[in-house]
Amino acid sequence: MNKESVDILIIGGGPSGGVCAVTAKMNNPDKRIMVIREHEKQLVPCSIPYIFGKTLGSVENGLGSCAMATQMGIEAVIGEVKDIDIKNKIAYYGENAISFDKLVIATGSVPFVHESLQHSLSLNGVFTIAKSVELITKLKKYADDKQNIIIVGSGFIGVEIAMEFAGIGKNVIMVGGSKYILNRAFDSDIAQEAQKIVEEAGVTYIGSDRVVAIMDKNDDNTVNAVKLESGKILDTDLVILATGYQPNTTLATKVGISLGHYGGIWVDDYMRTQNQDIFAIGDCTARRGFISKAPSKVMLASTSAAEARVAGSSIYGIKYLKGMSGTISIFSTKIGDTVFASAGVTSTKAEAKTKTTMVIGSFQGINRHPRTIPGAHKQYVKLIVSRYSGQILGGQVIGSDEAGEIINLIGQIIESGRSVYSVMSMQVATQPLLTGAPTNYPLIMAAIMAIKEIES
Amino acid sequence: MNKESVDILIIGGGPSGGVCAVTAKMNNPDKRIMVIREHEKQLVPCSIPYIFGKTLGSVENGLGSCAMATQMGIEAVIGEVKDIDIKNKIAYYGENAISFDKLVIATGSVPFVHESLQHSLSLNGVFTIAKSVELITKLKKYADDKQNIIIVGSGFIGVEIAMEFAGIGKNVIMVGGSKYILNRAFDSDIAQEAQKIVEEAGVTYIGSDRVVAIMDKNDDNTVNAVKLESGKILDTDLVILATGYQPNTTLATKVGISLGHYGGIWVDDYMRTQNQDIFAIGDCTARRGFISKAPSKVMLASTSAAEARVAGSSIYGIKYLKGMSGTISIFSTKIGDTVFASAGVTSTKAEAKTKTTMVIGSFQGINRHPRTIPGAHKQYVKLIVSRYSGQILGGQVIGSDEAGEIINLIGQIIESGRSVYSVMSMQVATQPLLTGAPTNYPLIMAAIMAIKEIES
Numbered sequence: 001m002n003k004e005s006v007d008i009l010i011i012g013g014g015p016s017g018g019v020c021a022v023t024a025k026m027n028n029p030d031k032r033i034m035v036i037r038e039h040e041k042q043l044v045p046c047s048i049p050y051i052f053g054k055t056l057g058s059v060e061n062g063l064g065s066c067a068m069a070t071q072m073g074i075e076a077v078i079g080e081v082k083d084i085d086i087k088n089k090i091a092y093y094g095e096n097a098i099s100f101d102k103l104v105i106a107t108g109s110v111p112f113v114h115e116s117l118q119h120s121l122s123l124n125g126v127f128t129i130a131k132s133v134e135l136i137t138k139l140k141k142y143a144d145d146k147q148n149i150i151i152v153g154s155g156f157i158g159v160e161i162a163m164e165f166a167g168i169g170k171n172v173i174m175v176g177g178s179k180y181i182l183n184r185a186f187d188s189d190i191a192q193e194a195q196k197i198v199e200e201a202g203v204t205y206i207g208s209d210r211v212v213a214i215m216d217k218n219d220d221n222t223v224n225a226v227k228l229e230s231g232k233i234l235d236t237d238l239v240i241l242a243t244g245y246q247p248n249t250t251l252a253t254k255v256g257i258s259l260g261h262y263g264g265i266w267v268d269d270y271m272r273t274q275n276q277d278i279f280a281i282g283d284c285t286a287r288r289g290f291i292s293k294a295p296s297k298v299m300l301a302s303t304s305a306a307e308a309r310v311a312g313s314s315i316y317g318i319k320y321l322k323g324m325s326g327t328i329s330i331f332s333t334k335i336g337d338t339v340f341a342s343a344g345v346t347s348t349k350a351e352a353k354t355k356t357t358m359v360i361g362s363f364q365g366i367n368r369h370p371r372t373i374p375g376a377h378k379q380y381v382k383l384i385v386s387r388y389s390g391q392i393l394g395g396q397v398i399g400s401d402e403a404g405e406i407i408n409l410i411g412q413i414i415e416s417g418r419s420v421y422s423v424m425s426m427q428v429a430t431q432p433l434l435t436g437a438p439t440n441y442p443l444i445m446a447a448i449m450a451i452k453e454i455e456s
Numbered sequence: 457m458n459k460e461s462v463d464i465l466i467i468g469g470g471p472s473g474g475v476c477a478v479t480a481k482m483n484n485p486d487k488r489i490m491v492i493r494e495h496e497k498q499l500v501p502c503s504i505p506y507i508f509g510k511t512l513g514s515v516e517n518g519l520g521s522c523a524m525a526t527q528m529g530i531e532a533v534i535g536e537v538k539d540i541d542i543k544n545k546i547a548y549y550g551e552n553a554i555s556f557d558k559l560v561i562a563t564g565s566v567p568f569v570h571e572s573l574q575h576s577l578s579l580n581g582v583f584t585i586a587k588s589v590e591l592i593t594k595l596k597k598y599a600d601d602k603q604n605i606i607i608v609g610s611g612f613i614g615v616e617i618a619m620e621f622a623g624i625g626k627n628v629i630m631v632g633g634s635k636y637i638l639n640r641a642f643d644s645d646i647a648q649e650a651q652k653i654v655e656e657a658g659v660t661y662i663g664s665d666r667v668v669a670i671m672d673k674n675d676d677n678t679v680n681a682v683k684l685e686s687g688k689i690l691d692t693d694l695v696i697l698a699t700g701y702q703p704n705t706t707l708a709t710k711v712g713i714s715l716g717h718y719g720g721i722w723v724d725d726y727m728r729t730q731n732q733d734i735f736a737i738g739d740c741t742a743r744r745g746f747i748s749k750a751p752s753k754v755m756l757a758s759t760s761a762a763e764a765r766v767a768g769s770s771i772y773g774i775k776y777l778k779g780m781s782g783t784i785s786i787f788s789t790k791i792g793d794t795v796f797a798s799a800g801v802t803s804t805k806a807e808a809k810t811k812t813t814m815v816i817g818s819f820q821g822i823n824r825h826p827r828t829i830p831g832a833h834k835q836y837v838k839l840i841v842s843r844y845s846g847q848i849l850g851g852q853v854i855g856s857d858e859a860g861e862i863i864n865l866i867g868q869i870i871e872s873g874r875s876v877y878s879v880m881s882m883q884v885a886t887q888p889l890l891t892g893a894p895t896n897y898p899l900i901m902a903a904i905m906a907i908k909e910i911e912s
Contacts, residue, residue: 430761434795
């Protein structure tokens with residue numbers, strides 16, 4: 001058995017593992033840092049939907065690069081850690097043992113498939129969206145000469161894949177478990193607008209029914225239909241199960257690292273597990289909401305990256321004293337030419353989870369000024385606001401590409417606990433070709449509308 | 457003489473007057489509010505450059521609308537207030553007298569022309585960029601059959617007009633008083649990139665010389681050349697003096713309202729003049745920098761709008777307790793396909809004015825991820841940071857359209873006094889088609905680079 005010794009060992013080479021390695025190296029240039037990951041090639045996770053259609057067009061175009069980490073002197077090995085001797089600080093993979101001083105678990109997530117559908121995973125033509133080059137390559141190839149695709153699930157991965165397949169002329173049916181698509185990130189008024197665009201692109205959405213069986217009618221180990229709860233049978237050539245992800249904690253569980261809610265590894269605000277020398281970051285952790293402080297199932301690369309930076313700078317002592325106070329579930333996607341973005345709690349969640357009494361402030365404007373500027377696009381901002389403190393709890397935006405950064409502005413407002421009274425008179429750069437007008441910049445107007453509501 | 461009586465009288469119908477009226481009405485729905493302005497039609501000020509080229513193409517397309525104010529029951533009259541009886545609270549215009557309870561002065565700014573060039577304003581073919589439909593219409597018409605244009609000044613108005621004229625095939629020479637264009641808003645590394653694009657569009661920039669005389673060589677009261685300090689003579693058909701603006705305080709001075717620095721009306725954080733019933737907002741006020749607290753000459757519609765919202769909600773008592781703590785000089789423009797944006801202090805200003813010891817953190821990334829996404833554009837973020845507190849004092853961005861909102865995110869970070877330690881682990885929404893990667897989102901990376909600099 002080969003034996004090596006490092007200062008920091010990071011298990012997992014996804015976005016959180018990579019960012020943690022780079023951050024840890026910056027903060028501890030003299031430490032030996034090693035990342036151990038299962039595959040040679042790594043996909044950029046959020047690029048996966050775009051591999052299937054015209055946008056990226058190939059698996060190659062969706063690959064990430066480790067150049068920065070390598071340049072900084074971070075070592076990378078390929079292998080699967082099968083066991084860890086926690087007491088003696090040794091990890092084992094293949095014929096190798098690595099002793100470490102600090103350990104970071106960044107094992108990510110694996111697709112979640114409902115128990116009733118798991119047996120179908122062995123059929124030809126049934127796929128999940130695992131973050132694996134091998135699986136995505138196989139799926140892309142399988143889809144090549146297939147015309148009819150059923151996507152189970154209506155989250156953003158499902159929607160993005162549906163739009164890419166529709167864009168190359170496939171017949172796509174999405175079967176979701178909710179009345180409208182994207183129902184976890186958006187209130188129904190906004191989700192409806194997104195759904196309209198998806199339907200106009202030729203995708204059929206079935207929200208009132210759900211898939212109860214995946215069928216192999218010819219008994220040739222190949223899917224050719226799904227059965228819905230209503231009894232309806234839908235013929236198909238390909239089924240994609242985009243029904244979410246669950247923390248990948250097989251290793252953590254095996255070696256006795258404590259879990260928290262929803263099967264994620266328990267961590268404190270600085271991403272330490274119950275063992276102070278072992279950190280966990282990314283989708284494999286038990287998360288909570290920034291506003292609600294309640295358990296959250298959110299899995300986003302941006303939340304993972306923030307956690308990775310906290311861990312990477314806290315590994316030999318809490319250096320910057322800014323921990324993770326929960327995820328703000330900040331997220332954006334583009335459907336057709338329209339961007340939908342969300343941060344913090346939706347009004348549905350605000351009512352159900354935070355138990356605050358909230359008000360809504362919304363404003364529909366445009367993203368240029370005056371409205372005669374060519375290419376002007378509707379820009380709608382909706383804010384969820386605490387009635388009693390005025391604090392902004394959440395925001396949703398519909399707009400053109402700029403909405404992808406407006407949501408980051410709203411995210412920063414939520415993270416810094418600012419109120420509508422402060423946003424009302426915030427200073428923004430406004431430019432005819434780039435933004436709404438200074439007189440009715442939609443975010444500020446939405447804050448003003450919320451104040452009006454509070455005072456009414 | 458007609459006599460009327462209102463609760464709140466606002467003098468000036470530009471962005472600040474309009475926003476103040478709307479805000480005051482929302483906060484005081486039962487009060488009678490009147491705006492008095494000089495012209496029937498009002499230009500959206502920042503749309504003016506785009507009237508001259510293909511973007512808007514006509515003065516009509518640059519007009520603003522008062523529909524919202526009218527709908528809310530705000531009265532508007534056309535006229536020029538010539539005198540105010542401060543003691544008895546009566547304003548006079550034409551044959552009319554209006555008594556008021558509260559007065560807001562929003563008389564804006566007028567073009568600044570150096571003394572040595574003022575006599576030339578009477579020549580045909582010499583124009584300033586006054587915010588007047590009449591003047592802009594005249595200039596557009598005059599330019600129609602002229603080929604050679606000289607623009608004096610290299611601020612954003614001058615640059616935007618130069619690019620529009622170049623875009624319709626005119627020969628444009630800009631003569632600025634600084635080595636690079638846009639030198640007040642950008643450090644020279646960034647200004648140089650902007651200048652390169654302007655020059656590639658066919659505009660000639662002369663930064664090392666300045667205009668000392670505007671010439672009428674044929675003695676026919678029509679400009680046909682300018683003389684530079686170096687002695688060089690440049691022939692031309694049209695001269696535009698885009699050399700800045702100065703507060704329009706003729707009325708305020710006449711009626712004895714106290715001025716502050718740079719000829720602007722003195723105001724406190726709630727935009728009250730030294731008379732507690734009289735407010736002043738917008739370009740006619742004496743401004744200071746948010747970071748430096750030093751006098752500032754910045755004139756931006758977005759600063760004006762923030763002041764207007766503070767005044768409009770404070771007019772019958774300080775309702776929201778968030779005053780103006782100075783302008784963050786937040787600003788963006790698009791030159792060719794590239795956006796240049798700035799907020800807070802530049803590194804030049806940070807050194808000269810705030811007397812802080814600062815560090816720079818910068819990062820060049822792209823606005824999409826992975827970089828194989830079609831249409832990816834360079835995105836460069838530079839942060840000016842206090843070495844001792846880590847507080848972000850300023851930021852500059854080069855990017856595609858999204859930079860227009862990234863600067864607003866940076867502005868919010870500056871306004872809320874956040875540090876690089878907080879930005880390092882901020883949560884951002886990242887999406888392949890809309891933003892940089894979660895692993896190297898340029899704003900976060902620039903904060904990390906600043907931390908590295910502080911710790912080095």
